[in-house]
Amino acid sequence: MSARTMARLTRTATPHTQWCARDHTCGIDTHRGRPIVTARGNGRAVMTRTRAADVEYAEVVIRIPLHRNENTARKQLAILLRLLGELLDAVIVRPRVLPGRGERPAIGRRAA
Ligand SMILES: [Zn+2]
Known part of the structure; x- marks a missing residue:
């Protein structure tokens, strides 16, 4: 050992x-x-x-x-894989505030 x-x-x-x-x-x-x-x-x-x-x-x-249709299920899996990568990017690679969860782009903007 x-x-x-x-x-x-x-x-x-x-x-x-x-x-x-x-x-x-x-x-x-x-x-x-x-x-x-x-x-x-x-x-x-x-x-x-x-x-x-x-x-x-x-x-x-x-x-x-997953959808019963194999092609749709594969598309779902492809979307899932892409979004999981984006999730890891957002949380680990470049942590940032997600839109709608703290970013307030309207603050400071003048009303039209
Ligand atoms: Zn404990």
Whole structure:
């Protein structure tokens, strides 16, 4: 057994965070906040703030119903992949305020 494998098996307990649920979803070195759900139609996304060791991230599970027509389902998957890329860009690569969520372009503009 290599030293690298041994390192993975050894986990150091970390204390609960201010935001974690402090329930069975927390582990020795992994802490999770309460899941937040958003839904549209029959689709839904569940986001959970998570801290594993010294790394913090958002865990997202998305359930999207696909159309029965194979071509339409493939188009949906292509749209999903493109939008997931844009989502990662917006959140990780260049964090910004999304339109309608804080940007107030009308403020300071003179009425016509
Ligand atoms: Zn915890």
